[in-house]
Amino acid sequence: MGTEPPDLVFNYFNYFTEIEGHFQRARGTSLFLLSPLDWALVETWKNSGVPLEAVLRGIDAAFEKWRSRKIKTQKVNSLAFCAQAVLTEAQSMAAGEPAPERREAAPPFPLEELRAYLEHNAASLPAEFGETADSLRKLAADAERHFSDLESLERRLTVLEEKMLALARTNQTEEQALAARAELDRQLRPYRGKMTADQLAMLEKQFLERSLLDRTGLPRLSLFYMR
Numbered sequence: 001m002g003t004e005p006p007d008l009v010f011n012y013f014n015y016f017t018e019i020e021g022h023f024q025r026a027r028g029t030s031l032f033l034l035s036p037l038d039w040a041l042v043e044t045w046k047n048s049g050v051p052l053e054a055v056l057r058g059i060d061a062a063f064e065k066w067r068s069r070k071i072k073t074q075k076v077n078s079l080a081f082c083a084q085a086v087l088t089e090a091q092s093m094a095a096g097e098p099a100p101e102r103r104e105a106a107p108p109f110p111l112e113e114l115r116a117y118l119e120h121n122a123a124s125l126p127a128e129f130g131e132t133a134d135s136l137r138k139l140a141a142d143a144e145r146h147f148s149d150l151e152s153l154e155r156r157l158t159v160l161e162e163k164m165l166a167l168a169r170t171n172q173t174e175e176q177a178l179a180a181r182a183e184l185d186r187q188l189r190p191y192r193g194k195m196t197a198d199q200l201a202m203l204e205k206q207f208l209e210r211s212l213l214d215r216t217g218l219p220r221l222s223l224f225y226m227r
Contacts (some may be wrong), residue, residue, distance in 0.1 A: 015052055020042075026167065028111060039210060046224070050086065053089075058086030062076075062082035115140050129218070134181045138162040158222065168218060188200075
């Protein structure tokens with residue numbers, strides 16, 4: 001199915017970059033940039049536990065179907081075009097299809113890069129997020145210990161980001177919230193028929209959170225954003 005990478009054993013924290021690169025290759029251009037809707041969709045897949053391999057297979061399947069059409073009315077300009085194919089592949093794998101053998105992977109980044117990332121995010125936070133900033137500095141100071149269990153560190157960062165988002169949401173005006181919702185509806189309209197109600201609900205949540213962080217200039221805290 002399509003052109004699969006020779007080694008399907010990807011590091012946990014390469015989820016975003018592997019999907020981005022694979023979509024660009026399938027589309028045939030490395031200059032294409034994923035939209036906020038695309039990134040929100042990748043995040044819903046990651047949070048739902050969709051295997052990376054299922055996403056890559058789904059992208060290939062969606063493009064194969066598109067290329068088989070005699071009449072191609074438009075280019076594929078969003079990962080949302082692949083959403084149904086990704087869901088199909090994920091369901092196939094969950095139904096008992098053998099998973100690829102997985103090996104222990106080396107940390108995806110050096111210790112000093114992790115420490116610098118945590119410190120940079122702490123310094124990026126405005127004064128009203130001081131509690132979150134203090135927590136990030138403590139994690140940075142103890143980075144060597146956390147480096148040995150990155151998934152546990154990721155869970156801590158997820159909790160901190162949720163607290164940060166909750167505070168940012170209370171500071172958001174009604175007009176700003178409505179504008180973000182209108183932009184979501186505009187971008188999502190062509191793809192609503194390709195997703196389930198649960199997928200749409202998760203995607204809407206991720207998009208609105210990403211929009212809020214982008215507008216306020218707050219950093220993403222997850223290790224997935226160490227790019």
